[in-house]
Amino acid sequence: MEERMEIGGYAGKILYVNLSTPEGNIGVRTEALDQKVLRSLVGGRGYGAYLLYHLTTPAIKPFDSENPLIFGTGPLTGTPLAGSKFVTITKSPLTGGLFLDSYSGGEIAGEIKYAGYDFIVIQGKAQRPSYLKIEDDKVELGDASLLWGKSTMEAEATLKKELGSEFKILTIGPAGENLVPFSCLCTDYYHQSGRGGAGAVMGSKNLKAVAIKGTTGIPIADAKGLGDFRQYLAERFRKSQYGELRVKYGTAYTTVSVSSIGVLPTRNFQQGTFAEIDKINCFALREKIWVSDHGCLGCIAPCMNFVRARKGRIRVVGPEYETISLLGSNVGVDDIERIAEFNELCDAYGLDTISCGNVIAFAMECYERGLIDKGATEGLDLKFGNADAVAEMIGKIALRQGLGALLAEGVRKASEKIGKGSAHFAMHVKGMELPGYEPRGAFAMGLAYATATRGGCHRRAKPVEIPQDRFKYDNFGFEGNAAMVKKLQDAREPIHCGILCDALLRFCFEAEMKDVVQMYRLVVGWEDISLQEMNLLAERVYTLTRCFNVREGVRRNDDTLPPRILYDPLPDGPGKGKVIGEETFNKMLSEYYHLRGWNPITGVPTEETIKRLNLQSLLEDKK
Numbered sequence: 077m078e079e080r081m082e083i084g085g086y087a088g089k090i091l092y093v094n095l096s097t098p099e100g101n102i103g104v105r106t107e108a109l110d111q112k113v114l115r116s117l118v119g120g121r122g123y124g125a126y127l128l129y130h131l132t133t134p135a136i137k138p139f140d141s142e143n144p145l146i147f148g149t150g151p152l153t154g155t156p157l158a159g160s161k162f163v164t165i166t167k168s169p170l171t172g173g174l175f176l177d178s179y180s181g182g183e184i185a186g187e188i189k190y191a192g193y194d195f196i197v198i199q200g201k202a203q204r205p206s207y208l209k210i211e212d213d214k215v216e217l218g219d220a221s222l223l224w225g226k227s228t229m230e231a232e233a234t235l236k237k238e239l240g241s242e243f244k245i246l247t248i249g250p251a252g253e254n255l256v257p258f259s260c261l262c263t264d265y266y267h268q269s270g271r272g273g274a275g276a277v278m279g280s281k282n283l284k285a286v287a288i289k290g291t292t293g294i295p296i297a298d299a300k301g302l303g304d305f306r307q308y309l310a311e312r313f314r315k316s317q318y319g320e321l322r323v324k325y326g327t328a329y330t331t332v333s334v335s336s337i338g339v340l341p342t343r344n345f346q347q348g349t350f351a352e353i354d355k356i357n358c359f360a361l362r363e364k365i366w367v368s369d370h371g372c373l374g375c376i377a378p379c380m381n382f383v384r385a386r387k388g389r390i391r392v393v394g395p396e397y398e399t400i401s402l403l404g405s406n407v408g409v410d411d412i413e414r415i416a417e418f419n420e421l422c423d424a425y426g427l428d429t430i431s432c433g434n435v436i437a438f439a440m441e442c443y444e445r446g447l448i449d450k451g452a453t454e455g456l457d458l459k460f461g462n463a464d465a466v467a468e469m470i471g472k473i474a475l476r477q478g479l480g481a482l483l484a485e486g487v488r489k490a491s492e493k494i495g496k497g498s499a500h501f502a503m504h505v506k507g508m509e510l511p512g513y514e515p516r517g518a519f520a521m522g523l524a525y526a527t528a529t530r531g532g533c534h535r536r537a538k539p540v541e542i543p544q545d546r547f548k549y550d551n552f553g554f555e556g557n558a559a560m561v562k563k564l565q566d567a568r569e570p571i572h573c574g575i576l577c578d579a580l581l582r583f584c585f586e587a588e589m590k591d592v593v594q595m596y597r598l599v600v601g602w603e604d605i606s607l608q609e610m611n612l613l614a615e616r617v618y619t620l621t622r623c624f625n626v627r628e629g630v631r632r633n634d635d636t637l638p639p640r641i642l643y644d645p646l647p648d649g650p651g652k653g654k655v656i657g658e659e660t661f662n663k664m665l666s667e668y669y670h671l672r673g674w675n676p677i678t679g680v681p682t683e684e685t686i687k688r689l690n691l692q693s694l695l696e697d698k699k
């Protein structure tokens with residue numbers, strides 16, 4: 077194995093594990109990080125995208141054993157800076173093989189580095205249900221036959237008991253085992269890598285869990301300077317008004333802002349306001365089910381909530397805003413305790429709450445419109461607002477039973493099978509179900525969904541939370557939206573390459589790009605890194621992930637929105653009567669391509685852009 081690389085923030089190595097060789101003799105090798113690539117792509121999403129690009133071809137499908145499951149960290153992960161995250165990168169089964177990066181907190185983020193790796197790349201398929209045990213440079217495959225079928229929490233608890241509590245565990249639930257393409261990964265019981273189906277890719281490899289224990293420290297270029305910088309951030313937090321609200325209410329506080337501007341998905345995006353919002357908003361959560369605050373290890377702004385559900389019989393962390401909207405207003409349920417219960421069910425089965433709520437709402441609309449009947453639902457009265465039906469459908473989806481088997485394919489495929497015009501209200505982009513923001517009440521949100529690399533996703537740019545005095549843009553038109561979306565997307569890149577919690581930096585510390593630059597200086601020791609280099613990094617990484625999707629066949633006509641969003645006027649809220657329309661949407665998209673340097677007709681990055689971003693050598697075939 078290679079020597080450890082002595083550069084601040086990095087372990088210096090990639091661990092490759094091939095599960096396909098005979099058990100007890102899995103293929104294990106390590107490779108040093110490529111120093112030339114490092115400064116260009118940094119780590120996390122950037123370096124991970126580079127690995128995925130070179131480890132796959134369009135012929136490799138998400139559930140093929142050759143599709144790598146990559147767990148990545150960045151130079152800021154596991155350092156004394158609060159908010160460490162890790163990313164899972166793979167071809168997404170939900171979008172038919174497009175680029176997927178899915179982030180999660182949890183102690184395992186730092187542990188990957190402490191074990192001596194920046195990335196862990198898992199390829200192949202185990203012969204039988206297994207778990208991967210990594211203890212520094214000792215890598216073994218264990219038998220997981222008895223864990224198969226168990227919930228994520230049960231599997232984690234069992235492994236902790238067996239291996240010792242110092243091991244950090246990442247598991248899938250029954251949904252991942254059943255290859256549900258929106259199944260998630262779960263760690264520390266309550267942290268999920270939710271979107272895009274990484275759990276199903278892990279299930280396709282017969283891998284129930286990964287257990288990691290490491291004993292190595294992470295070098296820091298300027299430990300004293302970093303300590304001072306932490307103090308400075310803590311000071312910023314004390315002064316941040318929104319940070320305080322976020323700690324008190326968590327992301328559930330978003331219910332207040334989205335309701336006021338009428339972008340709360342309601343009954344499968346048929347409306348942008350929910351009359352019963354007071355029963356499920358952050359205040360209801362706090363008053364009715366809140367038990368205690370909770371947060372990621374070492375975070376000074378613990379933004380999560382422990383809540384009770386099922387009349388106090390269970391405790392769960394959540395529900396986050398996205399869960400409240402997709403498994404609350406979007407399915408017409410007005411009971412915060414039931415939403416917490418759905419949250420717990422999804423976590424236990426290992427399902428993404430966003431996609432799950434979205435696809436159930438779609439089925440409810442099909443049912444109410446008579447496109448599916450009680451024969452299809454096996455007698456279930458699948459009307460909006462029927463909380464018992466939602467709970468039952470979650471289990472059926474995870475276990476692929478009855479109608480659940482169809483919905484388990486995701487809303488795009490379900491609408492293709494049901495037909496009868498249901499594609500009009502199948503709320504997805506590129507196969508990924510839309511999250512909790514109705515774009516007709518904020519047109520830029522539509523552009524953000526259409527251009528997000530992994531499909532219908534809010535984590536690359538969320539214009540709905542941007543005050544109009546920060547950017548000049550037309551909320552119900554074209555002006556300024558493309559520039560804002562690009563800026564917001566680019567602002568996330570250095571954080572996702574780092575990898576730290578973007579919510580912590582943006583809301584609690586009110587940090588800016590220059591603060592992230594300073595972190596890289598102090599941790600890695602890149603004294604000469606500049607704001608300009610960071611901006612270029614952001615553009616480079618965004619275009620690299622676009623190049624991946626272009627290689628998979630994505631073109632301009634894939635960057636679109638569900639017909640309901642494009643053509644139907646919003647019936648309520650401040651955006652009442654507004655419709656995005658093809659003309660406005662296309663103007664926004666063309667302007668966006670222009671700003672990115674992508675071909676206006678195809679959406680493919682131009683040669684000039686590839687050159688400007690120094691991407692040629694990174695895209696060259698390495699074989």
Ligand code: SF4
Nearest residue numbers: 159371372375379577
């Ligand atoms: S702000 Fe919240 S999500 Fe981010 S690190 Fe802190 S506790 Fe975790």
